Amino acid sequence: MKSDINWVKTHCARMDHGGCSIIVGVKDNKIVKVKGDPDGFLNKGYICTKGLASPDRLTHPDRLKYPLKRVGDRGEGKWQRISWKEALEYTAVNLNKIKEKYGPKGVAFGVGMPKGLEHFVLIRLANIFGSPNVVASQDVCHAPREVTGIHTCGFYPVADLHYKSKLILLWASNITSTNEEGEISSMLLEQVEDGTELVVIDPRKIDLVKKAKKWIQLRPGTDHALALGLLNVIIEESLYDKEFVEKWTYGFEDFASHVRQFSPEKISEITWVPPDIIRETARLYATSKPAVIQWGNPIEHNIHTFDAVRALICLMAICGNLDIPGGNVNAKEPNILGLGPFVRSDLIPNKRKEMVSAYHGVIPRLMTVAPSFFKKAILDGDPYPIKGFYAMCANPMMSYAGSPQTYEAFMKLDFIAVADLFMTPTAAMADIVLPVASQFEIDDIGHYGLGHGFILARPKIVDPPEECWPDIKIMNELGKLISPEEYWHEDYNRFLEDVLEPEGITYSQFVEKGYLKGPQKSKLYEEKGFRTPTGKVELRLSTAEKFNLSPMPSFKGIPEDDDLEYPLILTSSKSRYYLHSSYRWIKKLRDKRPDPKVEIHPETAAKFGIKEGDEVIVETRYGSMSQIAHLTDSIDRRVINASHGWWFPEKGVDSLYDWQRANFNMLTSTEKLGKEFGTPNLKGLVCKIMKK
Numbered sequence: 195m196k197s198d199i200n201w202v203k204t205h206c207a208r209m210d211h212g213g214c215s216i217i218v219g220v221k222d223n224k225i226v227k228v229k230g231d232p233d234g235f236l237n238k239g240y241i242c243t244k245g246l247a248s249p250d251r252l253t254h255p256d257r258l259k260y261p262l263k264r265v266g267d268r269g270e271g272k273w274q275r276i277s278w279k280e281a282l283e284y285t286a287v288n289l290n291k292i293k294e295k296y297g298p299k300g301v302a303f304g305v306g307m308p309k310g311l312e313h314f315v316l317i318r319l320a321n322i323f324g325s326p327n328v329v330a331s332q333d334v335c336h337a338p339r340e341v342t343g344i345h346t347c348g349f350y351p352v353a354d355l356h357y358k359s360k361l362i363l364l365w366a367s368n369i370t371s372t373n374e375e376g377e378i379s380s381m382l383l384e385q386v387e388d389g390t391e392l393v394v395i396d397p398r399k400i401d402l403v404k405k406a407k408k409w410i411q412l413r414p415g416t417d418h419a420l421a422l423g424l425l426n427v428i429i430e431e432s433l434y435d436k437e438f439v440e441k442w443t444y445g446f447e448d449f450a451s452h453v454r455q456f457s458p459e460k461i462s463e464i465t466w467v468p469p470d471i472i473r474e475t476a477r478l479y480a481t482s483k484p485a486v487i488q489w490g491n492p493i494e495h496n497i498h499t500f501d502a503v504r505a506l507i508c509l510m511a512i513c514g515n516l517d518i519p520g521g522n523v524n525a526k527e528p529n530i531l532g533l534g535p536f537v538r539s540d541l542i543p544n545k546r547k548e549m550v551s552a553y554h555g556v557i558p559r560l561m562t563v564a565p566s567f568f569k570k571a572i573l574d575g576d577p578y579p580i581k582g583f584y585a586m587c588a589n590p591m592m593s594y595a596g597s598p599q600t601y602e603a604f605m606k607l608d609f610i611a612v613a614d615l616f617m618t619p620t621a622a623m624a625d626i627v628l629p630v631a632s633q634f635e636i637d638d639i640g641h642y643g644l645g646h647g648f649i650l651a652r653p654k655i656v657d658p659p660e661e662c663w664p665d666i667k668i669m670n671e672l673g674k675l676i677s678p679e680e681y682w683h684e685d686y687n688r689f690l691e692d693v694l695e696p697e698g699i700t701y702s703q704f705v706e707k708g709y710l711k712g713p714q715k716s717k718l719y720e721e722k723g724f725r726t727p728t729g730k731v732e733l734r735l736s737t738a739e740k741f742n743l744s745p746m747p748s749f750k751g752i753p754e755d756d757d758l759e760y761p762l763i764l765t766s767s768k769s770r771y772y773l774h775s776s777y778r779w780i781k782k783l784r785d786k787r788p789d790p791k792v793e794i795h796p797e798t799a800a801k802f803g804i805k806e807g808d809e810v811i812v813e814t815r816y817g818s819m820s821q822i823a824h825l826t827d828s829i830d831r832r833v834i835n836a837s838h839g840w841w842f843p844e845k846g847v848d849s850l851y852d853w854q855r856a857n858f859n860m861l862t863s864t865e866k867l868g869k870e871f872g873t874p875n876l877k878g879l880v881c882k883i884m885k886k
């Protein structure tokens with residue numbers, strides 16, 4: 195019998211950063227099945243539990259289906275259904291009112307984890323409106339690696355898992371759970387099955403430790419120290435790539451004498467990693483070529499992220515693993531529209547000086563505002579007041595460090611609009627809530643602007659509910675009301691064509707192809723040098739004085755010093771079944787992980803009278819919350835690992851979905867921030883635990 199299911203190819207989105215190619219079965223405008231695409235160049239058939247459950251977002255009964263206007267007090271959960279025309283006009287009137295009184299920079303535009311192209315349309319909207327303030331969690335995700343890379347070697351060195359490496363250092367990357375941008379675990383697993391050696395650097399015994407040659411269990415928040423220790427051994431033992439160092443690095447002599455102070459013995463005291471293991475790991479990395487460092491964003495989760503990333507890039511460089519196949523590479527983009535023209539950066543030439551972060555002396559080229567500085571502008575008017583906020587793909591009440599402060603800041607704003615699929619603790623604080631269409635319901639381009647050298651086609655598969663609009667459409671229409679109409683398209687889908695125009699193909703031709711990849715060229719520096727002021731990899735930053743940066747990666751301490759009152763060290767992790775604070779409402783995923791778990795070593799638990807399944811209060815100097823104890827020896831006796839992103843959709847809006855109870859960011863604070871990116875300490879805090 196002939197099947198009446200229509201099978202369509204697309205790429206996964208919004209469930210994590212991965213971008214697996216998938217095949218979707220559609221019948222009567224409904225998705226009936228999703229499977230991994232064996233031809234997918236990133237995933238070769240792989241699909242994870244989240245990907246399989248992804249269609250459930252679209253048909254969930256709690257999905258937002260029409261625009262809402264707040265009628266009660268802020269956060270009270272009283273809403274009135276309104277039309278799109280009313281919603282857009284109300285939003286425009288309020289944003290324009292703030293603009294008149296405080297100037298355009300009095301409005302901030304916020305994004306959390308974007309789906310695709312809408313991220314750049316948001317930046318365009320801010321630029322055209324005249325606000326330099328796009329708030330994003332880049333302080334703890336991506337920007338430290340990207341921007342530090344640009345300062346150190348002129349590009350963002352991404353792991354090249356497309357070419358076989360001899361060794362993979364999996365550094366703070368639980369890739370089988372989280373799948374970094376464009377770095378799907380299936381690619382890494384394939385290499386390991388094929389004989390590539392794996393070293394896992396993680397405070398937790400993650401699944402991949404089973405396949406690893408070595409597991410380096412370091413103290414949370416000491417990645418910078420460990421990297422400096424490896425550099426010390428490689429230079430002391432003369433294991434570095436002399437030819438590369440001679441020709442292509444700047445400041446090696448100074449650098450070599452600087453790292454002499456980080457002996458394995460000294461680093462061992464900081465990181466808890468035995469000196470012999472530091473030596474063996476350094477030797478292994480330096481003598482395996484090509485070797486790749488697959489780095490995850492936990493290295494961006496404390497105030498020392500700049501030093502950690504600097505040290506790691508220097509490690510790649512002196513061992514000759516930078517920009518070679520199977521190392522960490524400068525991925526070339528396909529011939530598509532550049533980000534600058536797309537977001538119309540020309541319209542806001544003073545952005546670098548005017549954005550809130552600039553007043554806090556962050557590193558040049560950081561183009562988004564760190565949430566901690568955004569909140570300071572709202573609460574203290576420092577450096578100037580922010581009064582309005584338009585947010586999409588974001589749940590800052592859960593995801594910004596220092597949640598009680600986030601609540602206080604949002605209570606103080608004059609106007610908040612939130613676009614989302616579901617009501618969240620953040621959407622519940624808004625004046626206007628806009629229901630969006632999501633993946634499978636919009637034509638989209640994935641991985642644009644992410645620096646991995648490819649873009650992915652994500653065509654529309656089914657129609658969204660009538661009043662759920664694509665984010666791009668919302669901003670295209672709002673843009674016409676709050677900025678000159680000439681910058682916006684009659685049909686928002688034109689933005690997709692704009693991106694592809696330089697390549698000379700239409701969106702439908704792109705969908706036929708599935709993806710576009712940039713040319714595979716390595717060692718481009720041999721022709722043009724590195725794109726730094728010296729044309730070399732800057733082990734010693736030539737611009738350090740000018741930009742008030744440390745010239746060399748240094749050790750300036752650990753996130754928090756030991757404290758008898760708080761005898762344990764706190765880290766956190768994301769579950770493979772969720773993405774940050776999303777998807778607790780998807781039954782298939784919630785059944786897999788019903789509760790927020792805090793991992794405790796059995797001996798530590800016994801010391802505090804805690805048993806498996808007990809509710810446990812975790813307390814830091816900044817606050818407390820509770821999660822469910824899970825006893826495991828996959829963690830050091832001195833460390834506990836809490837779950838990130840937990841709120842309870844089933845608890846209802848009256849309690850703002852019980853947003854405080856198990857929220858990891860009740861434990862964090864914006865008191866201490868990294869100078870370069872405004873990064874707070876999310877890992878390596880001192881804490882204590884007790885049975886509730």
Ligand code: SF4
Nearest residue numbers: 206212213214242245
């Ligand atoms: S690994 Fe990521 S991209 Fe792949 S199916 Fe799962 S959620 Fe989607």
